[in-house]
Amino acid sequence: MKSREIHNVAVIGAGTMGHGIAQVAAQAGASVILNDVSPEFIAKGLERIQANLEGGIQRGKLTAGDRDQVLSRVAGEESFETAVADVDLVIEATPEKEDLKRDLFEKLGRLTPAETILASNTSSLGVARVTDPAGRPAKCVGMHFFNPPHIMKLLEVIRTDRTSEDTLRSVDEIAERMGKQVIRVKDFPGFATSRLGVTLGVEAMRMLEEGVASAEDIDKAMELGYKHPMGPLRLTDLVGLDVRLAILEHLERELGDRFKPPEILRKAVKQGKLGKKTGEGFYSWT
Ligand SMILES: NC(=O)c1ccc[n+]([C@@H]2O[C@H](COP(=O)([O-])OP(=O)(O)OC[C@H]3O[C@@H](n4cnc5c(N)ncnc54)[C@H](O)[C@@H]3O)[C@@H](O)[C@H]2O)c1
Incomplete structure (x- = not known):
């Protein structure tokens, strides 16, 4: 079966990692919604994306046209429910707290369409443990980006015992568009x-x-x-x-x-x- 191509992405958490993940998803051609707990955090995340892109222009890596296209593909959204309602992929990048993440995945299970892939950027917590409350194990996966996401080439993909091959193929496909090199790791403490x-x-x-x-x-x-x-x-x-x-x-x-x-x-x-x-x-x- 052909894997589902990812066109619409929601990133939850606009901090150190979230804003950069939103940027690379937009650079991969996806429409991106960036969500956080307050409008100030979202605005700060969008400013940081703009600053990263200006830096890319100064280093001769991007044109002003590239910057404008990327910015036109990223929108902030304060409402969690609206942000995740109609996307192919959600990437959670909130603080490294198990209870907070489990709570978010429970909501994601209720608020997103059944075919939406749900990913966590956790750097050490068990991916199955964090994502289980979504009730959609085949669609859950770890997407561990590195800091800063718009520069670092590695994407560590963590598969749980129940992540489907189809989900992994979709993740590989967007990772390639993001310019990332993927390593696949089992859901084991600390990954690789x-x-x-x-x-x-x-x-x-x-x-x-x-x-x-x-x-x-x-x-x-x-x-x-x-x-x-x-x-x-x-x-x-x-x-x-x-x-x-x-x-x-x-x-x-x-x-x-x-x-x-x-x-x-x-x-x-x-x-x-x-x-x-x-x-x-x-x-x-x-
Ligand atoms: N910092 C790193 O170098 C790094 C590298 C790889 C992975 N990670 C992982 O990425 C995740 C995020 O880390 P970070 O360094 O970006 O943290 P951060 O504190 O910089 O950002 C987290 C953001 O999430 C927001 N947030 C909190 N609760 C939320 C909610 N309920 N809904 C929406 N947004 C919410 C916060 O307001 C904040 O803006 C963690 O799991 C961390 O382990 C971090």
Whole structure:
């Protein structure tokens, strides 16, 4: 059977990830509705899309005509019910809280047509656990984008035991139009990317704690020795120490002690040192 082509997309949550996901969906030629809890958040998301596109023009990647076309395909919508009423795909990009996401998927199950594909951008929660309340398991999938979505090429597609092949084909098809490279991963805690990413990060933190080397030298080890574009501690500063702690706590519960968050991380988060966003983490960003 031919998979359903995706023409209309709703993105729920216009924050760090949601606005960028809306942008790449519009660049893929889809009509996009961007929803958030308040008109200010939606307006901010739309402004950020505009700024990303201006940046693309400055770098010679886009023309003014491309920008206008993309902007004409994205609309903000305050009403959740209206935003999702008539779309082929919903991508949920709200905060990493299981109860919030489950509640949204329960509503999506009631408010969208039965054939609408429902995707979550969760970076660590179980996709089946989060999407089950929709009551439409064959149409539910994880679409894990990377930050910033308009630049990063990877899309990690998470299939649950009940995601259909048809749904996966539709997701592959829009991913290709978005210019993404897909990896397919089973619905297992931390998927592939978060699990590997935090493994390196957690070991780097333990090494810092044990006084093996400075943060700069630990990062340089991976940058120059292994050609990583950025060392694990600097990357943790960019992702957010609080975000990494939440992922580690989840993985410790699901997979055991090897993901136990190091004391140095807990202490930094307690002190409000969350990385670049607060001006200090493993590095000072002032
Ligand atoms: N930040 C990253 O680097 C990153 C990378 C990959 C995946 N993720 C995942 O993406 C998701 C979103 O993360 P983020 O960093 O964009 O968060 P964020 O806090 O920047 O944005 C979340 C947005 O969702 C909105 N929201 C909250 N409740 C809502 C509701 N009921 N309906 C509509 N909108 C609602 C918030 O107002 C906010 O604007 C999380 O699951 C996170 O784990 C984040």
